[in-house]
Amino acid sequence: MHFLEEEIARAWKVHRDEPVVVRLHFSICHYLDGGEPKVEVFQLSQKEKFGLGCQLKSITDSFLHQSWKTLSNRLVTEAVERRTKDCPQIPHPQSRTSCPNDDETVARLSSMGFSVEMVTQALAVEQGDIDSALNLLLSSPE
Numbered sequence: 001m002h003f004l005e006e007e008i009a010r011a012w013k014v015h016r017d018e019p020v021v022v023r024l025h026f027s028i029c030h031y032l033d034g035g036e037p038k039v040e041v042f043q044l045s046q047k048e049k050f051g052l053g054c055q056l057k058s059i060t061d062s063f064l065h066q067s068w069k070t071l072s073n074r075l076v077t078e079a080v081e082r083r084t085k086d087c088p089q090i091p092h093p094q095s096r097t098s099c100p101n102d103d104e105t106v107a108r109l110s111s112m113g114f115s116v117e118m119v120t121q122a123l124a125v126e127q128g129d130i131d132s133a134l135n136l137l138l139s140s141p142e
Contacts, residue, residue, distance in 0.1 A: 013050035018043045022056060024064075032076060036068045105130060109137065
């Protein structure tokens, strides 16, 4: 947020030396077919609402309210398949990002805060598919 002038940052109650986080809460297993995501905008050191955050939340809420109802997993999948057909060099999203259950992969996923045991089990369940294993870990960390 260093691009903001000091006076503007003060007026909007923004800490210039800290990022603004926009977090969407939605069902990872339902994704677009689930309910409209909840929006959270914050800076880690801010306990109270801040002007810029309120505005960003309002804009994002409004956009999601208008856009989310017109989206579905099926529509997005169909659009990607059409684009993939037109441009064969673009890999299809269903192609799996898999690799063997090696130390590097386990270390990379473990560095995200999951135990080695959890990562190893997730990779085994998802047959080495890194993306699916990460989704599994994020959606059901127990």
